[in-house]
Amino acid sequence: MSANSRMSLAVHILTWLAYDRRGTDKEVATSQRIATSVNTNPVVIRRCLGQLKDAGLVEVTHGRNGGWNLARPAEKISLLNVYQALPEEPIFGMHASDPNAECYVGFGIQHTLGQVYQEATEALCRSLSATTVADVLRDTLAFHSVSAGAR
Amino acid sequence: MSANSRMSLAVHILTWLAYDRRGTDKEVATSQRIATSVNTNPVVIRRCLGQLKDAGLVEVTHGRNGGWNLARPAEKISLLNVYQALPEEPIFGMHASDPNAECYVGFGIQHTLGQVYQEATEALCRSLSATTVADVLRDTLAFHSVSAGAR
DNA sequence: CTAAAGTGTATCCACCTTAGTTACACTAAC
DNA sequence: GTTAGTGTAACTAAGGTGGATACACTTTAG
Numbered sequence: 001m002s003a004n005s006r007m008s009l010a011v012h013i014l015t016w017l018a019y020d021r022r023g024t025d026k027e028v029a030t031s032q033r034i035a036t037s038v039n040t041n042p043v044v045i046r047r048c049l050g051q052l053k054d055a056g057l058v059e060v061t062h063g064r065n066g067g068w069n070l071a072r073p074a075e076k077i078s079l080l081n082v083y084q085a086l087p088e089e090p091i092f093g094m095h096a097s098d099p100n101a102e103c104y105v106g107f108g109i110q111h112t113l114g115q116v117y118q119e120a121t122e123a124l125c126r127s128l129s130a131t132t133v134a135d136v137l138r139d140t141l142a143f144h145s146v147s148a149g150a151r
Numbered sequence: 152m153s154a155n156s157r158m159s160l161a162v163h164i165l166t167w168l169a170y171d172r173r174g175t176d177k178e179v180a181t182s183q184r185i186a187t188s189v190n191t192n193p194v195v196i197r198r199c200l201g202q203l204k205d206a207g208l209v210e211v212t213h214g215r216n217g218g219w220n221l222a223r224p225a226e227k228i229s230l231l232n233v234y235q236a237l238p239e240e241p242i243f244g245m246h247a248s249d250p251n252a253e254c255y256v257g258f259g260i261q262h263t264l265g266q267v268y269q270e271a272t273e274a275l276c277r278s279l280s281a282t283t284v285a286d287v288l289r290d291t292l293a294f295h296s297v298s299a300g301a302r
Numbered sequence: 303c304t305a306a307a308g309t310g311t312a313t314c315c316a317c318c319t320t321a322g323t324t325a326c327a328c329t330a331a332c
Numbered sequence: 333g334t335t336a337g338t339g340t341a342a343c344t345a346a347g348g349t350g351g352a353t354a355c356a357c358t359t360t361a362g
Binding site (some may be wrong): 303304305306307308309310311312313314315316317318319320321322323324325326327328329330331332 | 333334335336337338339340341342343344345346347348349350351352353354355356357358359360361362
């Protein structure tokens, strides 16, 4: 149960939606159906989808025949969008207990670390922004073909 | 108690060592003294120092008057070295439960995600490699002066 | 109008990780 | 041989996580 699996969950859901919504007269995309692909509980899916909805990445319709859809084409949803849609959780956390402010190092180090961490996080974000949900879907389906061919 | 505060702890320790070891006829750098700056328990410090020692970033002497020292100048210890010295913990975890392999998306997505995550992590590492412990020490002490001056 | 099929959310549980702590064997200098 | 350190095992308390159940709310189908 690794800490930050939420990113994987969110990307999986969006990729699944992109795959499932390609046709028109399809079954409705419910949290139950998504849960089957992800192999988890529908509530877990809804919790995640709620965050993606707040970020404007997906849309929901309520009531009977209600369900989910991408708010815009998969080509226009980058993994950076997904990352930012999730509740902020710093890559590097600060000290569990605040350092001793009487110490020359302890006094200023959190400020310095904050700057370093911000730069590193920005580099990571730039990398994430280069990939879209459409890319993930394409590569995932391609991997499927390769594996099938290898058998 | 944020997840990955180990990086902050390790950098703090190395920075403290760099600061403390500048003179020659100083007091010995014990885990107890470091713990006072970090404001935690000496065992926590020793656990971390043990990993830094395994990575060749610090040296230890045992017995009476034993203690710690940087294994090489602070200018030659990058934050990437520190990051890699810590037990590997991926930035992004995979799904808590394996996806449904029967699903076209579920089958290949972990492979795709793995590639994306690796690229992003490499970008982060490149950023970390640009800063050294000596840089952190300099900026931290500078912050101290600025704050003092502002009072 | 009512039943059905969805979402939204609160609550609980089991599990895991973590920092912190105590205790103690081991090591080397004085 | 005493003293002052490290190395490490074991335990505790706290917090976060995914998962599960339950139920109120919403909308469509009939």
